[in-house]
Amino acid sequence: MLQNPAVRTPIGISLGAISGALSRYYLGLWFTQLFGTGFPYSTLIINVSGCFVMGFFTTLTLGTLITIHPDIRLLVTTGFLGSYTTFSTYELDEAKLFQEHNLEIYLVYYLISAFFTLISLLLGNALAEFFIIKKES
Numbered sequence: 001m002l003q004n005p006a007v008r009t010p011i012g013i014s015l016g017a018i019s020g021a022l023s024r025y026y027l028g029l030w031f032t033q034l035f036g037t038g039f040p041y042s043t044l045i046i047n048v049s050g051c052f053v054m055g056f057f058t059t060l061t062l063g064t065l066i067t068i069h070p071d072i073r074l075l076v077t078t079g080f081l082g083s084y085t086t087f088s089t090y091e092l093d094e095a096k097l098f099q100e101h102n103l104e105i106y107l108v109y110y111l112i113s114a115f116f117t118l119i120s121l122l123l124g125n126a127l128a129e130f131f132i133i134k135k136e137s
Helices: 005-035 041-062 070-084 086-099 103-136
Strands: none
Touching: 005 041, 005 070, 041 070, 041 086, 070 086, 086 103
16 A cells, blocks of 8 residues: 555655644744743744755755655655745745746745735734624624
């Protein structure tokens, strides 16, 4: 059964996602205990460390320095880092555009991402508040 990539690959990604999500959760608790809640240090540290690991790991494993099975690469990048921080995937895409000297596309992607993710979050908050108010009345 695990010889079939259609089964093996999603299982690997899922295992990575479980460990990434739990790492984010427990590290978030720990960083909050260390630094408090006045500034979102835990999110910042997790996003920055996830981006570092994404850059380090993909650079080592996509070149010729280290040969790694594609399923292991997906377990780490899509699974673990994808649930540890989706910001690392965003930054990987952004870095690719920047390194390819697609500066115009890079800037558009950066600005659109920053704007629309914030707007989407605020719209989601507003919609949830609407449903809460509607339920309470």
